Amino acid sequence: MTKDENLASESSFLNPLELAELLRLSRASVYRLVERRKISFHRLPRGLRFSRRDIDGYLQKCRVESLEDVYEREKNKTKLVG
Numbered sequence: 001m002t003k004d005e006n007l008a009s010e011s012s013f014l015n016p017l018e019l020a021e022l023l024r025l026s027r028a029s030v031y032r033l034v035e036r037r038k039i040s041f042h043r044l045p046r047g048l049r050f051s052r053r054d055i056d057g058y059l060q061k062c063r064v065e066s067l068e069d070v071y072e073r074e075k076n077k078t079k080l081v082g
Contacts, residue, residue, distance in 0.1 A: 013042070013049040022055070033058075 010035075012020065016030045033039045040054040 012052050014055070017050055019050050019055065024026070044069075 016027055017035075019025075020027045020030045034041055034048060039050065039058040042049045042051065
């Protein structure tokens with residue numbers, strides 16, 4: 001792996017305004033998420049940055065399963081037990 005491959009590309013990090021636009025939130029809402037430590041971030045000399053991996057992790061934690069998915073999972077559990 002070369003040194004350039006180890007460096008994060010500019011596009012793999014977003015600033016608070018870009019994150020707000022991506023998630024369709026206000027900038028204030030993004031800063032609230034940071035203040036409450038609901039989303040991981042990097043504090044750099046020129047401001048906060050959010051990695052795409054951390055954003056995906058945050059969105060995954062916010063995901064609510066559909067009732068159909070819950071039903072299927074429970075149905076499969078009972079088949080394994082019974």
